[in-house]
């Protein structure tokens with residue numbers, strides 16, 4: 001069994017690093033706050049008797065030897081970076097849960113057959129460097145190194161510079177290369193568990209998602225003397241496009257579309273915008289449906305541009321097909337949940353997670369616990385203590401079961 | 406007659422200060438580039454034998470004594486600040502033309518009856534400190550001093566700090582207090598002169614304009630797990646609002662509406678926007694029509710918010726009724742134009758100008774020259790040399806005529 005007080009202390013300490021006025025976290029990837037929690041994690045790894053390594057993407061690993069060191073490890077992980085105004089549990093839970101699992105094994109002097117590796121992946125959120133699950137995507141060869149190193153934040157700082165600045169450029173040889181199992185405990189970030197009064201979510205997979213960079217080009221001009229009929233207004237055109245995209249979205253059951261990031265140029269009140277750039281996030285469990293919807297959207301964008309006298313370019317920033325998790329792992333999670341007398345349901349993740357890329361290495365599964373009101377990427381994101389503890393407990397039992405396989 | 410070469414030198418030098426790669430100007434109010442052109446203007450004032458003063462809003466004056474120093478002056482002015490990526494003539498022309506008029510009078514040893522004052526108004530563009538015609542509005546008591554001093558730029562720097570930083574905090578006692586006439590030569594910034602093949606625009610007045618700050622409040626949430634029907638998306642709602650506002654606009658003949666500035670919060674691709682703030686610029690020559698349209702727009706915003714589950718607040722940043730210029734001044738401009746054998750037409754200004762506030766002090770009129778393709782607030786804004794020279798010539802003749810009144 002896990003130690004609630006110890007786990008609560010991990011959470012409490014993590015909640016202080018990058019804390020916002022509203023009790024959330026502002027701990028962008030590779031920021032000073034991220035450095036501080038990384039330094040803390042190293043200390044925790046040492047206290048738990050783990051060997052710490054850092055790879056060339058800043059991913060941090062804490063390794064506990066198994067009876068058979070040549071066996072592939074059971075990897076437990078998630079991320080410690082957050083949204084600019086995010087919550088205390090998104091990602092954080094999965095890493096701290098890994099620590100608590102290892103400490104619980106230490107308490108009982110249990111040595112597992114397989115090694116256990118805890119991992120803190122870099123820039124999962126994609127909030128600072130606009131490529132979510134960057135660290136896990138990089139080691140699984142979804143992105144190459146120079147691509148990753150050159151990604152810039154809003155201030156033009158590259159990933160590589162930021163990594164150097166906080167002193168977390170590790171070694172390529174330390175990259176995780178294999179895993180027998182990958183397990184990630186995460187808050188649901190949606191309302192399904194709460195609405196169905198279930199304690200544990202057995203995550204069947206992650207929906208497919210695309211990020212498209214849309215650039216609408218019009219003609220900058222003066223807001224005063226330029227008659228409406230003489231304008232090529234990139235923002236007016238974008239507004240119509242975005243309205244249409246939501247109409248298209250609502251015609252497909254379960255499709256989710258978001259324009260969360262948008263920049264107007266030159267962004268001055270008395271200038272007709274010459275150029276507006278935005279990111280379109282489109283998600284669905286069914287890849288075929290998502291592709292069909294995307295085609296319809298691309299077509300609608302071109303059509304609206306033609307009507308408005310603007311032009312539009314669409315660049316795929318990221319395309320990530322739906323993923324189904326491993327049946328053996330899900331079975332082990334279900335059995336652990338039942339053994340602990342907890343209620344469960346199967347669901348799919350709307351959010352991306354490092355688990356998305358990990359099937360590349362080994363059998364992967366995720367455990368969800370309820371998010372109050374399904375709120376996430378917000379400072380008031382909340383999961384109750386008893387739910388956090390249930391999650392860690394299920395994780396521990398799942399590790400034990402899989403290790404016995 | 407004016408000296409073309411000298412005038413061209415003024416233009417050339419001004420075009421070097423804050424020059425962009427594309428031959429435009431980036432000379433935001435109270436920036437280092439603005440300081441540099443201000444320092445240059447001081448030198449030019451001295452060379453022209455003018456007495457320089459600076460008031461507490463940074464407005465710069467160069468005074469040439471008249472035969473009757475107790476008479477109210479003829480004031481010639483405009484502004485040397487520009488848009489972030491603006492042209493070389495918008496505003497600049499009016500100040501440099503004043504200089505050339507005075508130097509031409511110097512050449513011929515003409516002393517006018519009335520004093521002549523050339524003025525460079527601070528922050529006419531409203532691009533850095535979001536209140537256009539700030540300097541002229543302030544001295545004519547349209548804004549009070551603490552309001553002006555506290556306005557912040559995008560970086561949170563106040564007008565007062567910026568003024569201090571470049572060393573242009575002058576004295577309250579130096580504010581312009583009266584004018585017999587105010588004359589402003591400006592590029593049209595619209596296509597009417599070119600389309601009608603006229604050389605000089607006699608400006609009948611300036612259309613009324615409003616700036617409304619619109620704040621749409623929704624609910625921030627995660628783009629992945631949050632179903633469309635559970636969202637309160639402030640950007641989706643804003644897009645629909647903006648589309649509707651343009652429909653309303655097109656139902657009123659001659660109405661101009663612009664959303665040029667818009668900020669999304671938190672502006673992250675995988676976060677449903679919780680809050681979007683934008684500025685609505687609405688203009689028309691007919692104040693009653695503008696008011697009616699604004700009422701309809703406010704109503705439409707509330708209605709759309711109700712449909713979207715968002716809320717909206719609308720704050721008036723600026724409301725400026727239409728202005729008609731003085732008939733005597735317009736008559737003098739027409740006569741000068743005819744005497745010089747130039748073609749002319751009467752038109753109304755779509756852009757705001759310092760002339761808008763100057764009727765508070767004295768009889769006001771404006772002269773326009775053609776803008777190539779009506780383009781403005783853009784680096785490729787252009788007016789041909791011969792048009793620039795025509796404008797300065799008409800200004801000189803108008804000054805002479807009005808002085809003789």
Ligand SMILES: NC(=O)NCCC(=O)O
Pocket residue numbers: 090124125126132133350351352353627628629675
């Ligand atoms: N779990 C999570 O919030 N991941 C961020 C990536 C995404 O789904 O947009």
Ligand SMILES: NC(=O)NCCC(=O)O
Pocket residue numbers: 222223224270495529530531537538755756757758
């Ligand atoms: N002339 C000019 O561009 N003025 C700026 C103020 C405005 O009209 O928006």
